[in-house]
Amino acid sequence: MTEFDVATAAVQAALDAGARYADARVMHRRYESMTARNGEIESVTQDESAGVGVRALVGSGWGFYAVPDLSATAARTAGERAARIAAASGRVAGPGSKLVPIPASTGSWSSPCAVDPLSVPLSDKGDLLVRATRTSQEHGADQAEGLYQIWDTRKWFVSSEGHRIDQHIRECGAGISATVIGDGETQRRSYPSYRGQYGTQGWELVDGLDLTAHAARIAEEARELVTAPLCPAGETTLILGGEQMALQIHESVGHAIELDRILGWEAAFAGTSWLDLEQLGALRYGSELMNITIDPTIPGALGSFGFDDEGTPATRRDAVREGRWVGTLAGRDSAAIAGLDYAGSVRADGWARLPMVRMTNVGLEPGPHTLDEMIAATDDGVLMDLNRSWSIDDKRLNFQFGCEIGWEIKNGRRGRMLRNPTYTGIGPLFWRSMDMLSSETVAWGTPNCGKGQPGQIGHTGHPAAPARFTGVRVGVRG
Amino acid sequence: MTSPLDLAGQVVELVRQVAGSGAEAEVGTERADLALTRFANSFIHQNMGEAATSVRLRLHLDGRTASGSSTVVSSAGLRDLVERTVEAARHCPPDPGWPGLTPPTELNGTGNWDESTAAASDDQRAERVREFVETAGGLEAAGYCRTGHREGAFANTAGHAVTGRHTEAAMDGIARCGGADGVARLSSFRLADLAGGVLGARASVKARAGVAPVELPPGRYEVVLEPTAVADLLQNLATYGFNGKAYNEQRSFAVPGAEQFDRAVTLVDDALAGPALPFDAEGTARVPVALVEHGVTTSVAHDRRTAAEAGAGVTSTGHAVPGGAATGAVPLHLRLVPAPSRNGLTRAGEVSGPIVDSDTAALVAQVRRGLLVTDLWYTRVLDPRSLVVTGLTRNGVWLIEDGEVAAAVQNFRFTQSYPQALAPGAVLGVGRHTALQSQTFSNAWWSAPPLRLASWNFTGGASG
Numbered sequence: 001m002t003e004f005d006v007a008t009a010a011v012q013a014a015l016d017a018g019a020r021y022a023d024a025r026v027m028h029r030r031y032e033s034m035t036a037r038n039g040e041i042e043s044v045t046q047d048e049s050a051g052v053g054v055r056a057l058v059g060s061g062w063g064f065y066a067v068p069d070l071s072a073t074a075a076r077t078a079g080e081r082a083a084r085i086a087a088a089s090g091r092v093a094g095p096g097s098k099l100v101p102i103p104a105s106t107g108s109w110s111s112p113c114a115v116d117p118l119s120v121p122l123s124d125k126g127d128l129l130v131r132a133t134r135t136s137q138e139h140g141a142d143q144a145e146g147l148y149q150i151w152d153t154r155k156w157f158v159s160s161e162g163h164r165i166d167q168h169i170r171e172c173g174a175g176i177s178a179t180v181i182g183d184g185e186t187q188r189r190s191y192p193s194y195r196g197q198y199g200t201q202g203w204e205l206v207d208g209l210d211l212t213a214h215a216a217r218i219a220e221e222a223r224e225l226v227t228a229p230l231c232p233a234g235e236t237t238l239i240l241g242g243e244q245m246a247l248q249i250h251e252s253v254g255h256a257i258e259l260d261r262i263l264g265w266e267a268a269f270a271g272t273s274w275l276d277l278e279q280l281g282a283l284r285y286g287s288e289l290m291n292i293t294i295d296p297t298i299p300g301a302l303g304s305f306g307f308d309d310e311g312t313p314a315t316r317r318d319a320v321r322e323g324r325w326v327g328t329l330a331g332r333d334s335a336a337i338a339g340l341d342y343a344g345s346v347r348a349d350g351w352a353r354l355p356m357v358r359m360t361n362v363g364l365e366p367g368p369h370t371l372d373e374m375i376a377a378t379d380d381g382v383l384m385d386l387n388r389s390w391s392i393d394d395k396r397l398n399f400q401f402g403c404e405i406g407w408e409i410k411n412g413r414r415g416r417m418l419r420n421p422t423y424t425g426i427g428p429l430f431w432r433s434m435d436m437l438s439s440e441t442v443a444w445g446t447p448n449c450g451k452g453q454p455g456q457i458g459h460t461g462h463p464a465a466p467a468r469f470t471g472v473r474v475g476v477r478g
Numbered sequence: 479m480t481s482p483l484d485l486a487g488q489v490v491e492l493v494r495q496v497a498g499s500g501a502e503a504e505v506g507t508e509r510a511d512l513a514l515t516r517f518a519n520s521f522i523h524q525n526m527g528e529a530a531t532s533v534r535l536r537l538h539l540d541g542r543t544a545s546g547s548s549t550v551v552s553s554a555g556l557r558d559l560v561e562r563t564v565e566a567a568r569h570c571p572p573d574p575g576w577p578g579l580t581p582p583t584e585l586n587g588t589g590n591w592d593e594s595t596a597a598a599s600d601d602q603r604a605e606r607v608r609e610f611v612e613t614a615g616g617l618e619a620a621g622y623c624r625t626g627h628r629e630g631a632f633a634n635t636a637g638h639a640v641t642g643r644h645t646e647a648a649m650d651g652i653a654r655c656g657g658a659d660g661v662a663r664l665s666s667f668r669l670a671d672l673a674g675g676v677l678g679a680r681a682s683v684k685a686r687a688g689v690a691p692v693e694l695p696p697g698r699y700e701v702v703l704e705p706t707a708v709a710d711l712l713q714n715l716a717t718y719g720f721n722g723k724a725y726n727e728q729r730s731f732a733v734p735g736a737e738q739f740d741r742a743v744t745l746v747d748d749a750l751a752g753p754a755l756p757f758d759a760e761g762t763a764r765v766p767v768a769l770v771e772h773g774v775t776t777s778v779a780h781d782r783r784t785a786a787e788a789g790a791g792v793t794s795t796g797h798a799v800p801g802g803a804a805t806g807a808v809p810l811h812l813r814l815v816p817a818p819s820r821n822g823l824t825r826a827g828e829v830s831g832p833i834v835d836s837d838t839a840a841l842v843a844q845v846r847r848g849l850l851v852t853d854l855w856y857t858r859v860l861d862p863r864s865l866v867v868t869g870l871t872r873n874g875v876w877l878i879e880d881g882e883v884a885a886a887v888q889n890f891r892f893t894q895s896y897p898q899a900l901a902p903g904a905v906l907g908v909g910r911h912t913a914l915q916s917q918t919f920s921n922a923w924w925s926a927p928p929l930r931l932a933s934w935n936f937t938g939g940a941s942g
Binding site: 035042043044049053062063066067068081085086092095143181184186264352394402420424476 | 652
């Protein structure tokens with residue numbers, strides 16, 4: 001019995017039990033990770049997970065049931081159970097559920113991969129992390145850590161509308177960090193990002209990072225940070241590096257344009273959004289430099305796929321164009337309720353989880369400048385980069401982000417290193433103050449986006465470049 | 479159907495076959511049936527169930543250690559798990575810190591189990607949601623009701639084999655009124671303890687009392703934190719402060735033997751008081767562990783590895799978590815011990831207003847000027863050693879004047895050291911009853927009374 005047969009049996013069972021729509025996803029995922037500390041391997045783990053999740057619509061009520069058993073009997077039972085749960089949903093029924101139409105796709109999709117990351121010998125991967133963390137320790141890190149993660153996911157999707165899609169998505173990434181313990185506080189520097197850099201690519205991504213080449217630098221910077229002056233408090237011109245910009249986009253744009261949040265479906269947990277659908281197409285989100293796209297077709301970015309988990313083909317669209325809000329991240333049911341004619345942003349983090357609206361690659365199109373040009377054009381300001389902490393309110397308006405490192409900018413030059421830099425603001429006011437934007441774009445991968453109940457971890461991508469903002473409050477402290 | 483203990487035994491036997499008698503292995507298995515009914519805009523919009531079986535294997539072979547897990551529990555799947563974990567271990571460098579296996583020991587019970595919760599139907603959860611929505615009195619309601627049961631087992635090659643099971647239930651919802659949200663949440667190992675109607679009424683009263691909030695200037699305010707907010711303190715103290723690995727690496731504020739907290743603060747990690755298996759990820763029996771007694775930090779949480787690293791005389795406290803080599807040993811069932819109850823009741827009485835129970839009302843009555851805070855939200859650590867945290871208030875803040883609620887207040891952002899907020903002289907009152915709260919579908923449960931604190935550092939208004 002093939003995986004498609006299992007999914008088909010589940011869908012048919014749900015229909016037989018009264019569902020007016022059903023879909024099923026068989027998923028098989030292998031995950032491997034390794035951590036190293038101070039020149040030693042700390043942990044190696046290899047996980048495997050396989051099962052089928054079935055979604056059924058009865059009347060206006062949804063039901064979902066998942067089992068780790070890929071036999072025909074278990075699949076049929078799961079389909080029946082999903083329909084039964086959907087019927088129970090009708091006890092507290094809402095508006096009639098509809099789905100925006102999409103073509104019934106059949107096909108296969110695989111992410112690009114030059115070097116299968118699971119085929120690289122563990123000893124080679126271990127040597128890389130050992131070498132990098134040992135180098136970092138030798139250059140002053142009290143705790144030098146390294147990490148890689150690999151996900152190899154196969155999905156088979158079948159729907160009662162005729163979808164029959166299989167995908168093979170390989171993702172991996174790695175990073176290192178150096179922590180120095182000072183008097184009463186700790187400082188950490190990372191490369192290339194807070195948790196590393198990730199993409200839908202093979203091991204060539206990790207090879208390209210050249211972790212060891214940066215190990216000494218981050219240790220020395222962490223040690224220097226311990227005695228660096230604190231980031232001054234006040235209002236100033238702020239330049240953000242590309243990695244922190246990725247986080248800024250993720251938190252204050254990506255989540256805010258999720259249609260399920262806008263509709264109130266996440267109100268009790270993840271929160272809602274300050275955006276009002278009536279303003280779609282008209283609202284001024286940011287300055288005219290602000291062009292945000294939703295693009296799951298970017299080769300190698302972490303939020304890329306061929307089809308989402310409702311079978312909608314990957315399509316690029318605008319979210320913000322010249323500062324104006326024009327698009328949302330949507331699923332078939334949320335789009336229908338909102339009166340939109342597109343979906344394509346629904347994913348689940350495993351066979352046992354309900355697909356929900358998730359970011360794909362939400363990124364900022366590049367501008368005309370370079371980071372050096374932005375610094376040269378700044379008389380008085382602060383440059384910050386690499387995220388250290390992130391916090392934003394439930395409407396995605398008020399944020400406070402901390403970075404690993406900052407530098408003062410005086411008279412067009414980068415000056416002293418600054419410790420514990422933080423900045424705070426209100427999303428649309430902040431984005432409207434963006435007055436310079438760099439062309440140096442990197443598609444950063446975020447492998448740890450939490451959302452939903454039960455909690456799901458999403459993989460998202462964020463093309464981002466350094467940018468400059470005026471009149472930003474920095475240096476908030478307890 | 480194979481029992482979790484038999485499954486664990488099969489994997490131990492496979493390890494002996496594949497890796498020989500010299501291998502040390504520990505196997506954890508779990509069979510979980512979990513269901514969650516989620517509602518928003520006053521209707522059920524997501525409703526799901528899952529039956530999951532999982533196997534975790536940690537293997538120490540020829541001085542090297544690796545681990546793996548799988549949900550594929552067929553004969554071939556289990557053999558694959560063992561073979562690839564053995565292969566991984568062979569590629570790993572020596573692990574001189576390997577602490578060895580848990581020897582055969584007795585458990586402290588089998589876990590809290592309620593038959594009717596284990597058998598809870600989709601309709602029973604939907605009925606509680608209906609009650610919540612109805613008692614919200616026309617306000618928009620959102621939240622979830624969940625039930626589940628887990629049966630777990632642990633076996634190792636040292637001959638230790640144990641089993642346990644527990645049920646769990648939780649309800650968490652908000653009511654929304656004119657831009658204000660009010661929340662009510664409660665957890666138990668018994669679904670019967672959760673009344674959707676009571677929680678819906680509570681949430682709606684708070685929401686109505688939160689309409690038209692005034693903006694107050696940032697600054698330091700005396701606060702009464704409801705149990706929902708205190709849970710966030712416990713979570714961050716547990717993850718960053720009482721984590722044995724963080725302590726060993728000097729990343730924690732904890733100094734055993736030092737009076738780091740107010741005398742009113744006693745913190746005990748007590749997994750077996752709520753929904754939990756009676757053993758940790760290394761098979762160590764769970765027992766109540768005091769981490770702070772009357773303000774004095776007494777210990778931190780350890781697994782076998784962090785205990786060995788900590789030095790002679792330190793043993794595992796039963797806080798091993800899967801993946802602990804990287805994340806450390808974390809107390810996930812922390813309880814702030816309440817003040818003695820005068821009438822012996824286990825629950826505080828209901829009060830109709832933004833102050834939802836008599837326990838919190840008694841603390842509010844003592845405040846001349848301060849703030850009543852319902853929830854702390856999106857909290858992130860700015861400095862792990864001093865545990866300076868930033869975050870926001872959520873689901874209701876009110877100004878207290880002369881012992882009474884005077885006005886609803888706009889949400890604040892805060893930046894505050896949590897140990898400093900609980901430092902000697904800083905705790906002005908502790909409630910007499912605790913409320914158990916869960917993190918969605920995780921195995922962390924926080925048990926907290928309300929708290930009155932002398933000062934909390936609000937750094938800005940959240941609305942701009």
